[in-house]
Amino acid sequence: MSFAAAAGGFLVVLGLISLGFGLGALLRGGRGQRGGIGPLSERGVHVVAGLRMTLVGVLCLAAGAYVLYSHYAG
Secondary structure, eight states, rough: OOHHHHHHHHHHHHHHHHHHHHHHHTTTTTTTTTOEETTTEEHHHHHHHHHHHHHHHHHHHHHHHHHHHHHHHH
């Protein structure tokens, strides 16, 4: 296995994991909890973190797919 194939596979797996955690934070996180960070409630903190994790997941998934496509297509 070449380095490009391993790196692409790693990025795809990392992207899927990040998407899972991000969507979980958006859908479930912070419900029924009290507290927070400054003006943000606990739910608000989970929304911000969920959006960031989802964005990172999408970027990692796209980068991994690109690396795998460029490795195997050309």
